[in-house]
Amino acid sequence: MRTWNVAKGHGTENDFVILLDRHGMASPSPTDVRLLCDRRTGLGGDGLLRVVSAGQIPEWAGDPKVWFMDYRNADGSVSEMCGNGVRVFARYLVEEGLANGPDIPVGTRAGLKRVTMQRDGQVRVDMGQVLVDDEPTQVSLGGVTMTATKVDVGNPHAVAFVEDVAPLDLTRAPEFDAERYPDGVNVEFVEVVAPGHVRMRVFERGVGETRSCGTGTVAVAAAARRAFGGDDWRVDVPGGTLHIEVESTPDGGIERALMTGPAVVHIRGDVQVLDEQ
Secondary structure, eight states, X not given: OEEEEEEEEEETTEEEEEEEOTTSOOOOOHHHHHHHHOTTTSSOOSEEEEEEEGGGOTTOOSOTTSEXXXXXXXXXXXXXXXXXXXXXXXXXXXXXXXXXXXXEEEEETTEEEEEEEOTTSOEEEEOOOXXXXXXXXXXXXXXXXXXEEEEESSSEEEEEEOSOSTTOOOSSOOEEOTTTOTTOOEEEEEEEEETTEEEEEEEEXXXXXXXXXXXXXXXXXXXXXXXXXXXXXXXXXXXXXXXXXXXXXXTSOEEEEEEEEOOEEEEEXXXXXXXXX
């Protein structure tokens, strides 16, 4: 039996179990992650955020003293980045006295992310460079094939524009081009509401449909900018609203994207985890 210090938080209702593991002693297995994230037998969450010193992460080549967000999907698989998760992660660091703010560096598998705690309670993340592929791809849902835009936000996305996101059945995973996405993909379906304003639903790899996806909103803003122009986007998700600002390069690319939205940590305690047999 292991006792772990945990918390739970969410960003636009994309929810996470947070595991404090300062010195890398916990090392949760995929089975542990699935147990903690199970909504019936565990704490419930779309993923797990392990709070660990970056020096404990072998593949990390940056400052070993920063805090590293070791993100796992609910199925136990490792993911490169989580936009809502990094906001919740930073909120947790501040509330636990592990960081002072307002500017907080966070290590991720997609590189160092700089997070700013704003006076209005919102949290802004410099998501860095966003890569939009010139070659379209395709996704299929319910037997309907759609053209999609491939976007890299440190993790893979396929963005498809549709007339109305409400009737889509996301109880089953969309199909996608496995050659273009060998590690799987987050698929966003997007409805244009007005200039600079879109609505989206998302099927996240390793999870299923979630109430929000932070990196997904950045991917959507990047794809919308490519399709319609504009550097400021309001992205509505089932769990709320995120604002994405895009800074362009001289050649029209995306130098960086800034994501702003809420982050809440609302449950704290200890959990006992059975040793695997």
